[in-house]
Amino acid sequence: MTSSAFTDHLGRPIVAVTGMGVVTSLGQGLKDNWAALTSGTSGIRRITRFPTDGLSTRISGMIDFIDIPAPNAVERSYAFARETTEEALAQAGLSGEFGGPLFLAAPPIEPEWSARFDLADRAGPSEKPNDAYDRFLAVLRERADPVFHEAALFGAISERLADRFGTRGLPVTLSTACASGATAIQLGVEAIRQGRATRALTVATDGSVSAEALIRFSLLSALSTQNDPPEKASKPFSKDRDGFVIAEGAATLVLESLEAAVARGATVLGIIKGCGEKADHFHRTRSSPDGGPAIATIRAALEDAGLSEAGIGYINAHGTSTPENDKMEYNSMRAVFGEALSSIPVSSNKSMIGHTLTAAGAVEAVFSLQTMLTGTLPPTINYVNPDPAIDLDVVPNVKRDAQVSAVLSNSFGFGGQNASLVMTAEPA
Amino acid sequence: MKRSDQDVVITGVGIVTCLGVGKEAHVAALTGAEAPQPRIEAEKFAPYPVHPLPEIDWSQQIAKKGDQRQMENWQRLGVFAAGLALDDSGFKDNAEAVGSMDMIVAAGGGERDVAVDSLIVDEGLKRNDREQLLNEKLTTELRPTLFLAQLSNLMAGNISIVHKVTGSSRTFMGEEGAGISAVETAFARIKAGQSTHTLVGGAFSAERIDILLLIEAIQGHSRGGWKPFWSRDPADGGGMMLGSVGAFLMLESRAHAQARGAKIYAVIDAIEGDRGSRDEGRLEARLGRLLEGAKALPADETVVFSGSTGFHDLAAREKATLDTAVPGVPVRAYGGLSGHGVEAQFPLGLAFAALALGEQAKVPPFDPAHEAPAAKPARHAIVTTVGHVRGEGVALLSADA
Numbered sequence: 001m002t003s004s005a006f007t008d009h010l011g012r013p014i015v016a017v018t019g020m021g022v023v024t025s026l027g028q029g030l031k032d033n034w035a036a037l038t039s040g041t042s043g044i045r046r047i048t049r050f051p052t053d054g055l056s057t058r059i060s061g062m063i064d065f066i067d068i069p070a071p072n073a074v075e076r077s078y079a080f081a082r083e084t085t086e087e088a089l090a091q092a093g094l095s096g097e098f099g100g101p102l103f104l105a106a107p108p109i110e111p112e113w114s115a116r117f118d119l120a121d122r123a124g125p126s127e128k129p130n131d132a133y134d135r136f137l138a139v140l141r142e143r144a145d146p147v148f149h150e151a152a153l154f155g156a157i158s159e160r161l162a163d164r165f166g167t168r169g170l171p172v173t174l175s176t177a178c179a180s181g182a183t184a185i186q187l188g189v190e191a192i193r194q195g196r197a198t199r200a201l202t203v204a205t206d207g208s209v210s211a212e213a214l215i216r217f218s219l220l221s222a223l224s225t226q227n228d229p230p231e232k233a234s235k236p237f238s239k240d241r242d243g244f245v246i247a248e249g250a251a252t253l254v255l256e257s258l259e260a261a262v263a264r265g266a267t268v269l270g271i272i273k274g275c276g277e278k279a280d281h282f283h284r285t286r287s288s289p290d291g292g293p294a295i296a297t298i299r300a301a302l303e304d305a306g307l308s309e310a311g312i313g314y315i316n317a318h319g320t321s322t323p324e325n326d327k328m329e330y331n332s333m334r335a336v337f338g339e340a341l342s343s344i345p346v347s348s349n350k351s352m353i354g355h356t357l358t359a360a361g362a363v364e365a366v367f368s369l370q371t372m373l374t375g376t377l378p379p380t381i382n383y384v385n386p387d388p389a390i391d392l393d394v395v396p397n398v399k400r401d402a403q404v405s406a407v408l409s410n411s412f413g414f415g416g417q418n419a420s421l422v423m424t425a426e427p428a
Numbered sequence: 429m430k431r432s433d434q435d436v437v438i439t440g441v442g443i444v445t446c447l448g449v450g451k452e453a454h455v456a457a458l459t460g461a462e463a464p465q466p467r468i469e470a471e472k473f474a475p476y477p478v479h480p481l482p483e484i485d486w487s488q489q490i491a492k493k494g495d496q497r498q499m500e501n502w503q504r505l506g507v508f509a510a511g512l513a514l515d516d517s518g519f520k521d522n523a524e525a526v527g528s529m530d531m532i533v534a535a536g537g538g539e540r541d542v543a544v545d546s547l548i549v550d551e552g553l554k555r556n557d558r559e560q561l562l563n564e565k566l567t568t569e570l571r572p573t574l575f576l577a578q579l580s581n582l583m584a585g586n587i588s589i590v591h592k593v594t595g596s597s598r599t600f601m602g603e604e605g606a607g608i609s610a611v612e613t614a615f616a617r618i619k620a621g622q623s624t625h626t627l628v629g630g631a632f633s634a635e636r637i638d639i640l641l642l643i644e645a646i647q648g649h650s651r652g653g654w655k656p657f658w659s660r661d662p663a664d665g666g667g668m669m670l671g672s673v674g675a676f677l678m679l680e681s682r683a684h685a686q687a688r689g690a691k692i693y694a695v696i697d698a699i700e701g702d703r704g705s706r707d708e709g710r711l712e713a714r715l716g717r718l719l720e721g722a723k724a725l726p727a728d729e730t731v732v733f734s735g736s737t738g739f740h741d742l743a744a745r746e747k748a749t750l751d752t753a754v755p756g757v758p759v760r761a762y763g764g765l766s767g768h769g770v771e772a773q774f775p776l777g778l779a780f781a782a783l784a785l786g787e788q789a790k791v792p793p794f795d796p797a798h799e800a801p802a803a804k805p806a807r808h809a810i811v812t813t814v815g816h817v818r819g820e821g822v823a824l825l826s827a828d829a
Contacts, residue, residue: 053560054564055567116549117549121553126550132542133638133640140641141644146645153602154537154602155606155819169702169703172602172613173605173606175580177581190616194619211566219575278596279594283589284498284576284586285576414585415579415585415588
């Protein structure tokens with residue numbers, strides 16, 4: 001084989017995916033997830049982790065079937081990431097020191113309320129209004145609490161992953177809000193294209209659902225309040241959609257230069273062909289009404305991939321089920337693909353797994369690759385009452401057999417974050 | 429070093445510390461015969477002294493009051509410092525340049541609402557249904573916009589909104605390592621031709637009791653009054669004094685900078701971050717490896733900007749490693765002037781280095797009892813940051829002329 005077989009249209013190393021792992025509310029592991037996803041099963045349930053009395057949203061796609069040593073966002077996010085990484089490395093046939101960089105999308109974290117209550121219990125009584133932190137400080141001056149400290153450090157998750165899997169160098173822990181998973185993959189692709197690495201571990205995890213997290217999104221009117229029945233709440237592209245369903249999840253993708261993957265005889269699961277991004281300056285939580293940045297993001301991903309619009313056979317939509325996102329995403333796709341959009345199937349995994357936030361971009365990249373590997377398009381469930389303003393083939397309610405050679409996956413988030421990935425089955 | 433179009437050069441510096449707003453105050457500190465006495469806020473959070481913000485007219489960089497109101501000081505400071513860097517580089521209000529500009533921000537999280545938290549824990553002491561209490565109080569007491577003021581990636585989001593930087597927007601987290609990775613990634617992308625101009629940096633607000641709590645959980649603060657960096661006594665606590673700082677840099681490929689005739693402060697020759705166990709000499713071994721490229725630099729024309737946290741053990745180990753790896757190179761622990769800026773600490777070190785090299789400064793000792801005077805004006809700089817728990821980074825910079 002000539003070296004050009006391993007480089008893309010711009011002469012850069014082609015980036016292959018050789019291992020994948022995933023956990024969502026549908027279960028642990030790609031096999032179980034895919035079976036549930038293609039049978040149109042919802043992972044959305046009534047919340048049991050904390051009481052929901054008095055809350056307008058009482059449902060989520062939480063993961064409570066993985067053991068954690070302490071109930072906090074760091075332990076949970078780490079455990080999910082550890083499990084998906086074990087799965088991905090096993091599929092990639094890699095053991096021992098990983099030897100490449102780690103790019104981790106992780107949720108911003110804060111001390112748990114239980115930790116604050118615990119400090120309050122140890123502290124003296126209030127002496128003046130608003131003095132809780134003064135009292136907490138007095139407690140810690142007496143006796144340090146390194147567990148409290150570590151549980152509030154953003155670098156704590158990547159530290160443990162790096163130690164466990166033997167990644168190289170200083171890991172990157174990143175947040176681009178709901179686009180974080182896609183950004184982690186993009187950073188891995190860039191590192192391989194730079195020639196800095198021949199393999200990269202890209203991980204996205206989110207185990208941060210708590211009462212406060214839920215209430216924060218609720219106060220922004222971002223969440224669905226259609227609590228009953230839970231599995232029907234997430235209905236992307238439907239007329240009566242009213243917000244996203246908060247959820248947890250994680251995914252790991254092992255990225256390798258195609259050359260290195262082939263050289264070691266690895267199975268190539270797919271190619272990360274192109275990445276696009278463009279920030280939005282319109283508003284902190286809302287996208288530009290004209291969809292300009294989302295359009296630019298999709299176009300940038302196609303250009304980076306060296307593909308025309310006609311090359312895309314399926315779109316894994318961001319499709320959050322919020323009134324605004326789905327309309328904006330539709331208009332942006334329409335602007336890029338024109339009339340041809342009507343003949344491109346577009347589905348939203350979030351109809352079943354909810355919005356896994358930090359993890360979403362990577363979880364959905366795994367499902368996008370699996371779509372090509374299996375020739376099965378996962379459906380958009382709960383599509384009973386179509387939004388007449390959104391003219392899409394959403395693969396309604398039931399999976400569909402279709403061979404697809406290139407997939408576009410979109411991720412858009414608060415703070416003007418937009419990222420899109422183009423994945424293909426074959427290198428060329 | 430041979431010049432190349434793909435050299436990564438610094439063409440803009442946005443810096444805010446207790447020493448002042450913008451580069452003039454900091455150039456003065458770097459070029460004076462003696463380093464200035466830093467400002468200290470010793471009362472507000474006693475017994476923890478912090479380096480406070482200087483007086484800032486936010487409107488200079490954040491024109492709309494509405495935008496200012498949407499942020500807490502942590503985000504405001506980042507947006508402000510980013511604006512200074514854009515101004516300094518000549519890119520401010522250049523729609524095409526900011527519209528295609530990449531951005532990597534090193535960020536922590538935003539400030540808690542201390543009144544709400546106090547209300548909840550105090551009520552919680554009287555009740556045994558604390559989870560129910562949380563639902564009641566958080567639903568009614570939390571300000572909806574506070575969430576956005578706390579979200580890590582919203583510093584970058586606000587930079588996009590206020591300054592229209594929209595080529596790309598990435599936020600790195602993870603304490604000191606975030607700042608190291610941010611500059612390292614920006615550097616690697618420009619070197620490889622993946623970006624032509626990247627705004628990189630971070631900000632940290634020390635005047636927050638919730639952040640003081642985090643450091644006191646490992647009893648890391650230096651307590652009592654201000655003391656020069658290397659003169660802090662372990663009997664007065666852990667050695668760290670936090671500082672409110674904002675530091676942003678405009679990085680460009682040399683080709684991009686030259687094509688527009690930009691002023692070049694310095695060239696970044698190398699940068700690398702690493703991590704791992706710090707036991708049994710491993711920290712020293714790793715730092716020594718990161719400093720390998722610095723060993724050939726002329727000692728009398730080089731200065732180390734050490735971003736040491738002030739933690740006694742870490743500071744001493746870093747100093748010993750520097751003395752072995754680059755003997756005779758004067759060390760300036762800039763945290764002694766600015767306070768420790770956590771995520772922003774490493775970008776801040778590069779900002780100091782860029783200004784020093786741009787001015788060919790003979791940088792005065794920041795702690796004259798412990799830091800040697802410089803023999804000659806600086807033509808090379810070594811920037812170090814050893815994270816307070818994990819992560820280490822080293823950058824090597826040179827004057828361009």
